[in-house]
Amino acid sequence: MTEQQADERAPGEPPGSRRRRGLVVIACAVLLAALLAGHRAVPNVRGLGSLLDSAVPLLGLGVPLLALVALLRRSRPALLAVLLPALVWAGLYGRAWLPPAAGAAGASVRVVSQNLRVGNPDPAATVDALAGDGPDLIGLQEVADGDRVASVLAGKYPHHAVVSTVALWSRWPIREAHGVDTGLGWERALRAVVAAPQGDLTVYVVHLGSARAGHTATRDQTVAALADAVRADPAERLVVLGDLNTATTDRVFDPLTRLLRDAQAEAGQGFGFTWPAELPVTRPDHVLYRGLTPTAAGVLRTPDSDHRAVTAGFRW
Structure with a gap:
């Protein structure tokens, strides 16, 4: 173990725990990406599917939250995993935030x-x-x-x-x-x-x-x-x-x-x-x-x- 790796562990933390403490973030990132990409696969029972569909753009708020937790846990794998829902959200909704090509001039x-x-x-x-x-x-x-x-x-x-x-x-x-x-x-x-x-x-x-x-x-x-x-x-x-x-x-x-x-x-x-x-x-x-x-x-x-x-x- 290098001196740098030892410093990245909390005092008394056993070897390998740094990897384990990022697993929850990784699992949440994968689940978030799955919900973003496949929300319409959720059955629309009593309007549950519709509710999820309507809220899905807001699920992007989970990306910075997971990134913050990954940073606090000093877990590089978890931080990399957060890129997955970030990319899915950007692919779905990033275009909405680009400046519109149309201009207001010439409206009939x-x-x-x-x-x-x-x-x-x-x-x-x-x-x-x-x-x-x-x-x-x-x-x-x-x-x-x-x-x-x-x-x-x-x-x-x-x-x-x-x-x-x-x-x-x-x-x-x-x-x-x-x-x-x-x-x-x-x-x-x-x-x-x-x-x-x-x-x-x-x-x-x-x-x-x-x-x-x-x-x-x-x-x-x-x-x-x-x-x-x-x-x-x-x-x-x-x-x-x-x-x-x-x-x-x-x-x-x-x-x-x-x-x-x-x-x-x-x-x-x-x-x-x-x-x-x-x-x-x-x-x-x-x-x-x-x-x-x-x-x-x-x-x-x-x-x-x-x-x-x-x-x-x-x-x-």
């Missing part, structure tokens, strides 16, 4: 979507923040006080459509609007055709069923119903704005990703988490599209809502 239409929150004490302040940057279309969910919303938006947005607790406010005329059945037993989604200067744009404003740990069946059914509606829609240019109560990493989201693209993934930076507003850890709010080119996407903090808003810009 800018949209924003916000869940206002039913108990919002000042929805007027929330929508005033949404309108501050001058988007062309504003999609709202959980609209409980339409009069207060209208008092802020009616001047700049002379056209609007409302179905139940969802609404669309537009700078441009709305040719038609009607409710969309997503299987909730009452309509909490609308479809509108907006006469934009460049041509007609079909816009869905949607609030899908809620998902709770162990109770995702209603949400799952509403995702499938929305996918069916979009699949049957002949519109060439289409945007979906809303609180879908589903993360894009959730396997249940797949029917929508096969039909539409995600503005945040294409033109944003980062995960774009929106809920809860104070410290968001997931993204149930989305801007999905087809037939357009995204130029920008992001998240907007607004007052008095428990969700952050999502924004996007597109050109024809």
